[in-house]
Amino acid sequence: MENSLFQRTEKLDISWCPGCGNFAIKASLSNALTELNLKPENVAIISGIGQAGKMPHYIKVNGFHTLHGRAIPAATAVKATNPNLTVIAEGGDGDMYAEGGNHLIHAIRRNPNITVLIHNNQIYGLTKGQASPTTLISTKTPTQPWGVFEEPLNPIALAISLNASFVARTFSGNLEKTKEIIIKAINHKGLSIVDIFHPCPSFNKLNTLQWYKENTYFLEDHDVTNRKKAFEKSLETEKYPLGIFYTCEKPVFEEVVPPYISEKTPIWKREPNLEKIEEIINLKRS
Amino acid sequence: MNLEKEVSIVLGGAAGQGIQTIEESLTKILKLSGYNVFATKEYMSRVRGGINTTEIVISSEKQRSFLKRIDLLVTFKKGVLNHLKDRISENTIILGEKENIDEEFINNKNIIDIPIQEISKNIGNVLFSNTVGSGIILGIFDCDLELFNKYLEDKFSKKGKEIVDKNIEAAEKGYELGKKILKDLDLSLNIKKNEKINNEIILSGTEAVALGAAKAGCNFVSFYPMTPSTGVSTFLATHSKDLGIIVEQVEDEISAINMAIGAGYAGARSLVTTSGGGFSLMCEAVSLSGMTETPVVIYLAQRPGPSTGLPTRTAQGDLELALYSGHGEFPKIIYAPGKIEEAHKISQIAFNMADKYQVPVFVLSDEYLADTYYNLSDNELETLKKENNVVKTSLDYKRYELNENIVSKRGIPEYGEGIVLACGNEHDEFGDITEDIDLINKMTEKRNKKLDLIKKEAIEPEFIGNETYKNLIVSWGSTFYLIKDALEKLNLKDTAFLHFNQVYPISDSAEKYLKNAEKVINIELNYTGQLGKLLKREFGIEMNDSILKYDGRVFAVEEIIEKIEKVLRE
Numbered sequence: 001m002e003n004s005l006f007q008r009t010e011k012l013d014i015s016w017c018p019g020c021g022n023f024a025i026k027a028s029l030s031n032a033l034t035e036l037n038l039k040p041e042n043v044a045i046i047s048g049i050g051q052a053g054k055m056p057h058y059i060k061v062n063g064f065h066t067l068h069g070r071a072i073p074a075a076t077a078v079k080a081t082n083p084n085l086t087v088i089a090e091g092g093d094g095d096m097y098a099e100g101g102n103h104l105i106h107a108i109r110r111n112p113n114i115t116v117l118i119h120n121n122q123i124y125g126l127t128k129g130q131a132s133p134t135t136l137i138s139t140k141t142p143t144q145p146w147g148v149f150e151e152p153l154n155p156i157a158l159a160i161s162l163n164a165s166f167v168a169r170t171f172s173g174n175l176e177k178t179k180e181i182i183i184k185a186i187n188h189k190g191l192s193i194v195d196i197f198h199p200c201p202s203f204n205k206l207n208t209l210q211w212y213k214e215n216t217y218f219l220e221d222h223d224v225t226n227r228k229k230a231f232e233k234s235l236e237t238e239k240y241p242l243g244i245f246y247t248c249e250k251p252v253f254e255e256v257v258p259p260y261i262s263e264k265t266p267i268w269k270r271e272p273n274l275e276k277i278e279e280i281i282n283l284k285r286s
Numbered sequence: 287m288n289l290e291k292e293v294s295i296v297l298g299g300a301a302g303q304g305i306q307t308i309e310e311s312l313t314k315i316l317k318l319s320g321y322n323v324f325a326t327k328e329y330m331s332r333v334r335g336g337i338n339t340t341e342i343v344i345s346s347e348k349q350r351s352f353l354k355r356i357d358l359l360v361t362f363k364k365g366v367l368n369h370l371k372d373r374i375s376e377n378t379i380i381l382g383e384k385e386n387i388d389e390e391f392i393n394n395k396n397i398i399d400i401p402i403q404e405i406s407k408n409i410g411n412v413l414f415s416n417t418v419g420s421g422i423i424l425g426i427f428d429c430d431l432e433l434f435n436k437y438l439e440d441k442f443s444k445k446g447k448e449i450v451d452k453n454i455e456a457a458e459k460g461y462e463l464g465k466k467i468l469k470d471l472d473l474s475l476n477i478k479k480n481e482k483i484n485n486e487i488i489l490s491g492t493e494a495v496a497l498g499a500a501k502a503g504c505n506f507v508s509f510y511p512m513t514p515s516t517g518v519s520t521f522l523a524t525h526s527k528d529l530g531i532i533v534e535q536v537e538d539e540i541s542a543i544n545m546a547i548g549a550g551y552a553g554a555r556s557l558v559t560t561s562g563g564g565f566s567l568m569c570e571a572v573s574l575s576g577m578t579e580t581p582v583v584i585y586l587a588q589r590p591g592p593s594t595g596l597p598t599r600t601a602q603g604d605l606e607l608a609l610y611s612g613h614g615e616f617p618k619i620i621y622a623p624g625k626i627e628e629a630h631k632i633s634q635i636a637f638n639m640a641d642k643y644q645v646p647v648f649v650l651s652d653e654y655l656a657d658t659y660y661n662l663s664d665n666e667l668e669t670l671k672k673e674n675n676v677v678k679t680s681l682d683y684k685r686y687e688l689n690e691n692i693v694s695k696r697g698i699p700e701y702g703e704g705i706v707l708a709c710g711n712e713h714d715e716f717g718d719i720t721e722d723i724d725l726i727n728k729m730t731e732k733r734n735k736k737l738d739l740i741k742k743e744a745i746e747p748e749f750i751g752n753e754t755y756k757n758l759i760v761s762w763g764s765t766f767y768l769i770k771d772a773l774e775k776l777n778l779k780d781t782a783f784l785h786f787n788q789v790y791p792i793s794d795s796a797e798k799y800l801k802n803a804e805k806v807i808n809i810e811l812n813y814t815g816q817l818g819k820l821l822k823r824e825f826g827i828e829m830n831d832s833i834l835k836y837d838g839r840v841f842a843v844e845e846i847i848e849k850i851e852k853v854l855r856e
Contacts (some may be wrong), residue, residue, distance in 0.1 A: 008705040010720075019565030044699050046548065056707060057718045059749075062699035064551050065709040065719075066544065067574050068766065073541040074548030078699075080532055081506060081552035083697055128438035252629055257534070258527035259505070267530060276528045281497060281667065284487045286318065 006030040021172035021198020028178035029109030046075035048091035050126045052119035069099025076112040080254040082266045087114040097133040108164040112253040115185045115192045121200035129203035156234040168244040172198035221241035294353045302334040304416040308401045309340040317431035319357020320479030326658040331597040337369045346478040349766040354842030359388045364370030417456035433573035456701035491519035491655035494626045498633030506554035507533040508545040510539045514653040515559040515587035539567040550580045553698035559585040569611045576616025578708040581640035588652040590838045600653035602811040617737035620648040620790040624766030627666040634670040654840040655764035679704025684715040692735045708716030744793035751782025758803035762786040805830040
């Protein structure tokens with residue numbers, strides 16, 4: 001069941017296909033926001049392009065539907081402009097790992113306190129079935145008719161290798177676990193990356209709901225502070241581990257930038273400091 | 287020999303030899319001594335070696351343009367004279383050591399052999415050459431040596447007393463030498479000092495833009511370094527704590543502008559700084575700003591392209607790039623300040639207009655304007671009121687509400703009770719994606735109609751000259767003083783000047799000036815005459831002649847005089 005506080009009350013024209021994992025992710029996200037006691041006006045979802053990018057339209061929070069791959073830079077800036085907001089960057093595997101791959105890498109370095117939710121169905125859905133950076137080798141698609149040659153990106157290993165401050169993977173089919181992981185991701189101070197496996201019933205005939213059930217398992221008794229162990233786990237592909245792989249504490253971007261060091265008022269609320277500007281200009285007299 | 291009213295001094299050396307340090311100290315001390323100063327540099331895209339030069343003009347009246355003529359040339363390196371041979375005349379006095387004089391100049395009667403290096407070495411290090419050189423110029427121009435000593439003390443106090451003392455010794459030796467040169471050459475200097483000037487402000491184009499942005503409440507800057515735009519971000523980064531401005535150097539230009547737009551959505555006043563190649567990467571997001579109606583200010587400091595072109599040279603080649611940037615149709619505003627004081631004012635207007643009309647706004651500068659300095663009086667540096675247009679939202683807030691207002695009210699998250707949904711896809715009033723024909727039409731019209739309102743607020747072009755003109759010179763951006771000074775020297779009764787500080791949308795007031803002319807001549811630093819083409823597009827007026835330059839160097843006043851005379855003779 002999906003909680004009502006974050007439900008849009010009007011009739012929505014939802015463009016996701018029947019059976020799409022996005023519905024489940026939406027339910028887990030709404031429930032997580034509710035359990036966190038957040039209010040719609042205090043949350044902002046910044047999304048990229050593709051079916052996952054439509055999340056801000058189907059859930060009642062502030063939203064900015066940006067460009068393909070650019071949700072993370074925009075979300076970083078939203079958080080820095082108003083640190084009181086709970087900021088979520090959301091997009092698909094094409095959005096975050098292909099077009100936006102560079103931004104993901106540098107966001108890990110920058111470590112803003114935002115949550116990045118990646119809907120990873122291992123295929124491009126909205127553009128009708130081309131391979132994505134996480135499509136498995138040999139998968140045949142209309143644009144890779146002889147099968148994918150490139151090794152799939154391992155976002156979990158990538159993130160841990162860069163010492164990302166929160167790295168998790170979940171599966172949309174498990175609503176409860178997905179909700180719990182999203183809650184922990186939002187509560188974590190720093191950049192949280194949550195890779196969410198979900199089926200694409202229209203275009204991914206390999207990684208089906210059943211396939212994910214059979215080929216994944218949730219980590220148990222795993223020490224999330226052990227980076228080496230987490231990295232080892234991230235390399236497992238026979239069955240893909242799910243759960244929180246790794247967390248660490250690091251300085252947070254919007255806390256260490258100079259305007260916030262001694263003054264906490266969000267920058268959008270501040271007026272120009274004309275006296276200081278005059279002082280700087282006066283230095284140009286002598 | 288007489289040096290009247292204005293003296294053009296050029297210092298030349300290798301990158302890393304400290305020519306920039308001399309430029310900084312000399313302009314300061316000359317200004318504090320009561321002279322009007324103007325400085326501009328040209329440099330190569332390298333960290334060491336090559337040849338860089340700086341021109342400093344000292345004048346009785348404010349002189350704010352690059353002169354080809356060199357009255358006094360100081361060389362710190364062999365090759366400088368060859369590099370400047372087109373600008374050296376029989377009247378140019380050349381100061382330098384024999385080893386820094388190129389062979390073909392060795393017999394020039396105006397060479398004064400000065401032992402800068404020898405003096406520096408005697409003091410302890412060849413690195414004191416800069417200070418000796420500055421001392422010589424200050425001696426020649428009868429400046430207050432104490433001011434220079436104090437400057438050196440401030441500058442080098444961190445490095446210890448010995449370094450301060452040695453620099454002061456170098457300054458004194460140079461100063462004495464300057465006095466001696468003045469006497470030996472029997473130079474007659476006739477440049478008035480004015481006490482009022484010593485309290486004036488020296489700013490570069492770069493600093494003027496940065497300070498203007500700060501006054502306008504800019505509080506978020508994202509950028510990827512690129513010459514000649516980086517200076518604005520560097521300046522704001524230096525003061526980011528005091529001014530409450532987040533200045534972040536990001537992974538690429540795409541990230542830079544998307545961050546700035548994200549910040550704008552959340553209520554910041556955001557700026558990106560870039561140059562042509564970097565801006566090419568940003569074009570997609572200019573379109574996002576247009577569609578989502580999110581304000582962003584883009585400082586685009588031009589340099590010659592295409593591609594990485596000439597990284598440290600100047601050009602006006604990106605007007606069309608800015609004009610047509612971003613796919614689809616949406617309004618934008620492009621300013622092109624012609625003066626440092628105007629750059630300061632326009633960078634404030636840019637933020638107010640971006641906020642008011644929720645559109646991308648450009649401040650088009652270039653390397654010449656960015657790297658030029660001169661002294662300004664207080665009343666030349668205007669402070670405009672920061673206009674706030676953000677509204678507090680109610681529960682039924684709609685980001686893109688369709689009503690009698692062309693510009694819908696902009697809410698931001700957490701200010702009020704409403705939800706703010708911005709969308710880069712075509713959207714309905716709330717911000718949800720739509721493909722409804724009626725809404726598509728209405729939203730397209732709503733966005734594009736803003737241009738009519740913006741046009742009514744367009745800065746009128748600056749007209750200089752008699753109303754009864756036959757010829758009209760048109761220009762835009764940083765060439766303003768160059769052309770103005772050239773026309774003053776030419777003193778043509780039938781030729782007027784129309785300068786565009788805003789190049790898009792263009793104020794309707796331009797039309798009458800253009801139509802009244804028998805002959806319209808555009809002067810631009812590009813190959814294709816981009817302003818000329820834009821004026822034809824907007825007003826159906828063809829340029830009768832074009833004076834164009836595209837070698838990466840700015841026009842000199844003398845060059846413009848020559849070219850205008852030639853065009854008018856034809």
